[in-house]
Amino acid sequence: MSDNISQKIEDLRAELHQHNYNYYQNDHATISDREFDLKLKELQDLEKEHPEFFDPNSPTLRVGGEITKNFPTIQHQFRMYSLDNSYDFDDLEDWEKRIIKTIDDPVEFVAELKYDGASISIFYENGKLIQAVTRGDGFQGDEITNNVRTISDVPLTLKDDFPNQFFMRGEIYLTRKNFDKINERREEEGLDLFMNPRNTASGSLKMQDSAEVRKRRLSAVLYQFISSETPFETHWELLQNAKKWGFKISNEAKLCKNLEEVKEFINFWDEKRHELPFEIDGIVLKVNSIKQQSQLGYTAKSPRWAMAYKFKAEKVETELQSVTYQVGRTGAITPVANLKPVLLAGTIVKRASLHNEDIIKKLGLHDHDYVYVEKGGEIIPKIVGINLEKRASNSQEIEYIKNCPECGTELLKLEDQAIHFCPNDLHCPPQVVGRMIHYVSRKALDIEGLGAETIEQLYREKLVENPADFYVLKKEQLLPLERMAEKSAQNIIDGVEKSKEIPFEKVLFGIGIKHVGETVAKKLAKNFNTIDDLKNATAEELIQVEDIGGKIAESIVKFFNDSENILMIERLKSYGVQLEKGENTNEVLSNSLENKTFLFTGKLSLFTREAAEEMVEKHGGKNISAVSKNLNYLVVGEKAGSKLKKAQDIGTIEILDEQQFLNLISE
Ligand SMILES: NC(=O)c1ccc[n+]([C@@H]2O[C@H](COP(=O)([O-])OP(=O)(O)OC[C@H]3O[C@@H](n4cnc5c(N)ncnc54)[C@H](O)[C@@H]3O)[C@@H](O)[C@H]2O)c1
């Protein structure tokens, strides 16, 4: 008997360690948070009943994360704990009872949203951001200061009457909107989509290149002040003051006099959370009085003075009406479950993604099954189970399609990938349209007036089939189209004409060679002067170029081996599209800094001096080498010395930190 239990405990521990690893290290969970929490609870209960199997390394006693080898490891001066979970009001009442056993005075709570992101601890000294560290295993974490500096919600310098030295803890997260943008871009570039904002935020923080981190447009909220001396008596006052010092504090936090008010807060947000621009997975409750907090103290893993309340993922049952298959613009096939419409988490759900064949098989889905649908960590509703009792006896198992529903071509599946795709990239309608949409997109040829819808129409009318066709479009052909006024038709014609000025590197990106994203296109344009040089390059030669690997090289060679592609290129050339490097490779982004002079000093951490000077030039400004009356802006990094002093003495020079400089050029 006890052998069985010990085995069960060991199994659960091993399984949970693995899930922790998937979740924190790989940013790719394989079970839902709820399932994880249930297993953890099961282990907790078993350990409580059987203290003889105690193990200090059990996942019940440890914070799940770990440090990585990619960043310097920093010991936390104050340990970073996890939170205990509660799932209903009974759990909360039990928690209050435990508190009352220790505390005699009335207890107030601060209720906060539980942002679903990655936690961070940021050290400030004399009002300056010094260091940012991840939670790691709670005792030590990864030092990711440069990455955190790129997040505009995190102040680099403080204002007002801040304490000398302290840590601010908070959550780095991604808004739904920025998450969608990242995925749209990834889709354009033919990359796998990210699963949810949480693991994207957490993964972004672990990138080595902080310039890439900046592009992810992360957000941050700060929710905890930590120091050996606390300047206020309550958590609530600390939050209000932190706001004055310049921190982004959640506007939704609320001071609650008692548990009743806490419950109201929870009920409110359980319903309204879907309207927030970011995801939360629950509510966090904290005892307001700092004195009471220290009386309550900590368990091995979490503070006794705080509690997470986790929302239930809503789950509903509905009928599967059919499975259809979508062909993406890159040829990827996505099976979609069409459902009998049902209300879930505030929206009517009619469809759920089934992702790929393996998932359908794993579910064992039959036609017209009654399925359970959940909106959990993923944005898109998900089928999490089947009500087998309602299955018709003669129902058939869903059989995955063998051919492309759009063009009939036999589908392919790469060994290391779960998805099928249609290899007919030149003639499969969604892929043909996708390629043209990509060509006109902002980062490619940037043809205004030509949106996805118009291109679809033009394609249906057989007016365009590949990007070269845009250049022979006539106004008379456009005018008969639906909702096409004289002016919009002229805009398209003008936009197409203007695209002939777009530089080579963007054209290279635009023609849609698989695996050639924006950055790769830039590298190629640096190394090959003309499209013909690129066409004539062998795979071996291509691999010599920085950042070009075998997969990309192969794809380039394949592209130029296709006669239709060659024909398109020749046509583009004949219409005057830039297919070689122009003389003026220094592209100009704006003239917003015209007549303004800049100088950079000190240790820069958001960008290199070279990159900064390039930015100035691209916006029409000028870099000069010394501080004088002619200088308009001095941008100071860390440890700026004599130049800063001299500039201050002159008095007319505007002094910016790095963030302010970025704000200036993005205005
Ligand atoms: N699906 C999986 O495989 C898997 C694996 C491991 C963990 N998980 C999930 O992660 C949870 C455990 O993660 P955890 O240890 O980070 O605990 P947690 O997410 O349950 O709670 C602690 C964290 O909440 C965050 N937080 C957000 N808003 C906050 C606020 N206002 N105040 C204080 N903290 C706030 C902080 O980052 C803090 O570290 C599990 O309960 C589970 O749901 C899932």
Ligand SMILES: [Zn+2]
């Ligand atoms: Zn096809």
